[in-house]
Structures are given as C-alpha cells and as structure tokens.
Amino acid sequence: MSAPDVCAVALSGNRIALVPARSGHAPAADDSRVLPLEEGLALMARLESEDAPRWVCWSAAAALWPAVRAGLALRRVWDLAEAHRLLVGGWEATPQLVWAAAHGLPRSGLPQAPSGDLFDLVATTGDQPGPDDVTTPAGYLRPDADTDEWLGGDGHLAAYAQAALGCQLAQTGRLQQVSPRGISCATSESAASLLCLELERDGLPIDRAAATDLIAEAAGPRPESDADEREIRRVRDQRVLRHAPGHEDTDLRNPAHVRELLASAGVHVPNTRKWVLEPYRATHPLVAALLDWRRDERIATTYGYHWLDRHVGADDRLRGAWSACDGAAGRMTAQNGLHNLPAPLRPAVAAAPGHAFVRADLGQIEPRVLAVVSADAEFAAATRADDLYLPVAGQLGVERPTAKIAVLAAMYGQRSGAAGEALRRLERAYPVAMGFLDRAYAAGLAGRPVRTFGGRLIRLDAALPPGVDLSDRGRIDSARGRFARNAVIQGAAAELFKAWAATVRATTADLGAQIVLCLHDELLVHVPEGAAEEVAARVEQALVDSARRWSGTDAVRFVADTSVIHRWSEAKG
DNA sequence: GATTTCACGTA
C-alpha cells in the first residue's frame, strides 16, 4: 500500500499494536503488527522517520508513554480522549464514552461489564458483545475493551487499536459539525497531551543547593530527627506566640484558634485570611508576626525538604504529572507545585551547566483573545499597539489605568465596579466585543452551555449543592454567568497557548530545545547555551505563525516578552 | 478512611 499517514497505537502489558493506514481508508489487515514492546518501539521509530504518520491513540498517556520515555520525538498525534473533552466538555474520557460520543450513541445505553455477582441478572442490558467482538450488537465499544484481561485475547489488541482509527474518523466528523476550528483545535490539544508526557519525562531543572538555601531561610535547617523537627517548629511558632502572653498554647495551624487569639489581642476579624489581616499588620505586632509565619510555614510544609526529596530527582529535575486540560475552560494543569511555586523559590529554577532558558510570556493575552473571538474590528485595531490599553484609553477619553480597569471589569467582574462611567464608554466604543461578553454571561445565567472559539464545550449543568434555597439562586446564577464569560476568554487563550507551545516544540527540537514549563501564558524552554538566541527568535516566530493559524486573521496582534536567562527569577525584558 | 473547609501559592 502507499505510505501510511496515520498509525493507530495501543498497549497492553508488554505488547504493542501498530496499525498503519491511509486516513479515511480501512487498514489492510496484513499491515497490523502486534509486537513485544521493544520491537514495537523500534518499528515506531522507523515509521516516524520514514512516514511521520499521525499517531492515533485512545489517550497519549496510556499509549505513548513508553515511546516518550524511550526518547522518541513523535511529530503528529491524535489523542481521542483530548478531542472528546473538546467535543463534550468536562474531563471524563474513557474509551467507551469517547466511542459512544463519536458515534452519536446515547450515554444511557452504555453496556455494563458483567461483574460476576447476582445483580448481573438485572443489571446487564442484554447488549453484550461476543467473546472476540470489540463492539456490542448496539454499536458500543465493549465495556472491558480497555482491560488487560480482554486485550490479552488473540487478535484483541490489534482490534482495539483499529477501533481507534474508526473512532477518529467518526470524531472528526462531529468536530467539523460543532466548530469550523474543531479539528485544528483537537490537533493542537493532542500535541499538548504529548507535550505533557515530555514535560513529565524531562522535568524542570533545579539548582538543588540554591533550593536548599531558600528553604532554610523560611523553614530553618534540615531537621536531623523527628524530635529536632518538632523543636524547629516550636521555635518558629514561638516567634508569633511571644507577642501573645497567656496564649502560648494556641495552635497556629487551626484558623478558629487563631481567630480567638487575634480577638484576645483586640483584632476582631470574620476570618484569618491574608487579605483580611493585611490591613491590621501595623495595628499589633502579633498580626505582622503571624503573616510572616504563614509565608514561612507555606514553604516549610508544601515546598520544604520533604517536597525537595520527593519530587526533585537525582538528576536535579522537578517532576510532576501534567494534564493537557482541566475540566472547565481547558487550561493545562500540573502537580507537585509546578504551577504554584512561590516567587521566593524561583531563583532555584536554574538552567543546567552549558544551558540557558528562553523565557517567553504572552502580553495582555486575554484582551487580545477577546478581539479575536468577538471579531470586533475596532478592538482589534487597538491590539496593534504594544500596550493595547493606551489606544483604548484614547478612544474612551480616560487615563490608561482607568481604561485597563474597565476592560478587565468587562471581561471578569464588574461587581464592585469602580469602573462606572468608563464601562459605559467601553460599551459605546466596542459594542461588538462587549456584546460577545454579554451573550456569554446571559448563557451562563440561563445555564446554557457555551463553546470556546476552538470548539470546547463549556458545560453549565453542574449539580447545585443540596439545600440551595431561592435566595441563593440569584447568587449562584450570576456566578455561572461570570464563569461562562470568563471561560470563553480563558479557554480560548489556553487554545492559543497550546498551539504556540506545540509550534515551539516542533520548530526548536532540532536545536536541542526542551520545553520544561508551561504556565498558562508563559513558556520556559531549556536550551544549549549556544542555541539560545536562535531559539528565542523561533519562539517569537512561532507566536506569529500559530496566532495567525489559530485566529484566522492578521487583524489581531499578539506579543510576547522573550528573553534569554539562566534563572527563572531574572527580570523580565 | 474519605470528604470538606480553610488557607494560599500561581496564572
């Protein structure tokens, strides 16, 4: 047959099934291969270099992890689970759900796997597959299709991989229906899913000595024993409690106790959150000591020696699991503190010897995204400026800070609106963009789902907490309105970001570049020192190209602040 | 033991 442009991959135990095909055509049966893992990876490497097929899998995490771990740099992927999340919203994406949604089968008809107990007599629907069938008579994917038990059967793994190809075909049809950009967005989400595996494999370079010093500043020296640890903790607590004679027994980790402690010192607050206490910092030395203690305690507990030992490997890389999208608007998520490392620890994120970081973050991404998704020509014109709030301020006849607050208030909130008059002028100056936001808000209020620019379904049918009375209804509805309005912007921004990251990955790999951190609007790329300037230039070019492809227009300008640094903490620009 | 609440870091 002619060169394959897709190849299904499925794994079970130590075996791998590869099914090369021409997209849209049934694969020839004799092209399927079921091989021991090592041989399969060798074949994948050969196919990748000869044909660069799109690797189709039920999920990259399940099917591609061994290939990524082995260092294969796959170029094109289709992750059925990610495409499914785009199509139907939320995060659930078992192969059975993915198959059913792609084929338009109702969820209510999903067959249950026999569990072997007496209830099977009443629980099973009767829609049970034959022993070697990958689908049921009603057309669903068999309930145990993804279990090692069934996949161990003769021919089953190849059939499961082949089913992924059929599922992709059905899925692309659905995606085309829901959004003109659905397919390109699913491609980009799939690339992000593969990138997540590489992020987990490669980790974030850490200067262990620097990290240890920074932790010591907050948490004290590394404890030698449990008793030592208790003593260090007691001393840390004492720095607060010495300001509260007679209350030395207070448990500082118990907010209720802390609130009582503060009351005894004459500071009466509804809760002990930082922004509530901050105004009292100068009122009583106890408050200042408590707030400093909280900052140090955060590092000591969440980012202390325990964290360093558990998540930073022998190769000085911080590793955590990554996910290509959350269950809401679709931003990437990461575990083990990769997404919420406190700023004081950032000097410890350092390029390895002979390497540098190319750090780039998107400037004013959300208002620029609003210009794209609302197709507001006037607002798009403002994005030609490096600082879009300047032309907006001119248009509104207000100062820049006022214009910025008005734009942010329009996109996110306008509850405690200091914006007032500026907001009304914004409505007049950019009726198209503001109308877009109003419609998203109205959909949220009514509980109607919305779709992002790329086609991701944002569901608003989340079950209400029990016992919600009518007086809470308005509050909950308006929260949904704000959620929907935020999601169409935040979600679209996430789509552009992933398209950009995928392009950077593809266009800088030959220079030995590794993306080591994705932070919503910021990329950190680890590169050999000599390649840094070239990678920085390609990161900028990648934004121009991916933004044009994603937005479908040249009318909206996106900007990145890109620099070559050696520690993450180094100043921007 | 699992889930919820509080608190706080990031964007």
Next chain:
DNA sequence: CGTACGTGAAATCC
C-alpha cells in the same frame, strides 16, 4: 478583578 488549578492541615462525615 473575576475565574481556574494543586497542596497541606485540621475538622468533619460516615
């Protein structure tokens, strides 16, 4: 100036 996420400690539920 709102939304989202992940984490840990204590309280609470079962």
